[in-house]
Amino acid sequence: MRQAWNLAAPHTWPATLIPVALGELYCVAHQYALSLSTAIALTAACLAMQAAVNTLNDYFDFVKGTDKPEDRVAADDAVLVYGQVPPRQALLLGIFFLAVAAVIAIPRLLQAGIVPVEIGVIGAITVLLYSGGKMPISYLPFGEVVSGVVMGGGIPLGIIAVVTGRWEVQVLFWAVPVIIGISLIMMTNNTCDVERDRRSGRKTLPVILGRARARHWYRRLVALWLFTLAVCGTVYMGAGTLVMGLGLWLLGKKFFIRMFTASLTATERLQQMRTVVGANLLCGIAYTGILGVVVLGGALHG
Template sequence: AIGFLVAAFLLGLIVIYRAGPIPLIIALIGAVAIVAYSGGKTPLSYLPIGEIVSGLVMGGLIPLACYQVLAGSLNPIVLVWALPTIIGVGLIMMTNNTCDIEKDEEAKRRTLPVLLGRRRARSLYHGLMIAWIASIVLIVRLWFPAGFAIMVFMVLAVYPLAAALWKNPLAPASRIGAMAQISSLNVVLGAFYAAALML
């Protein structure tokens, strides 16, 4: 593990040397968010913003930093293009938190699903699933039309996964299955999205 940390540190130095300080600034923002999420008097994980924070940091800031390093410029439109990954990462967190409502209530955690209750949390979850897929289709249509034909195959491929996750009660007993389903959906949607962007 230490070897990986050392390698990551050295690679980070190379990236900063080549791309300038912007990736470092983005990384520091992410680091502050991570510390705030799990540490301090009132960690963000105890508040109803965990999904937003995790989605923005992992789904938004990481693609933004990668784009800056590869393109040599910082383009805010990347955050629009990253909307599907922001939603996808946020849904991973929401899957976990919705399944853990009872446990989180006992621990006095005021997560978004705890505040909403399982029924309303699932309704929001379903809406975000639709927005997730729709955002990919819309972004590809508007900015990367050469890859739009792939969207038909994407919808056909994700339908069984999405249908299974849609029916999942997101309860403690179905937590392992739900996490596997949302992870698989992230992989499949991400792969089709990446393929469409490259055409």
């Protein structure tokens, strides 16, 4: 049970919960009929989908020989390398998580019409292609973009479509900081793993750029992330942006300094992954939290 929990990788779930919260806040802000039961069900389905991604990624990395003990992979980040879980059981567990997500989501998707079904099918196919196949998306130069857009943008789109039955691409403007933050998680991992990925035949963006140039663009992406937080915060929150900015400065200063000065080497991978995940969690809570106060406050006064 413990190893199944590690395969699901709950420490990565904030990357799902934040876009879920964003989509649900968007519904509240536009006075869409989002019930509490639907909100809970969609959150659970998204978490099950994330657990499937994590488990299947672990499985395919193991069978392809990408994860090895000498690569300094964390024990809870490569369960099949260090644990006693048979690979077939990990594969079945990943499929089980997908099935759970489908059982929870499909009844609500069907009630809402074709649009949420389309988004759900795109999401499921992306999950399978991200880790599986001869050349998974995670092995290619656009893995960062796909993970950021599908999670940071696709999840809010899907939630809104379940409630409204429509494509509402406007939410992507709300989601820009979330998309960039999630992309940074992938870029941190891939830049730290340049040598390992090159040996295993991966063609990730940092492998193509090389660590020095990847580190340069990584710092630019961090700056862009903070800039979009400020811009989107000002547009959607007004004075609430000051609260968010002060809170991020007081609580997240050490995270941002580490990201701007990160060496992004294999030996520091675990610390730097903790840093980028922690920064995402902090920024996500601040962004959606203050946005939630603004949205709910407006709904109550409306």
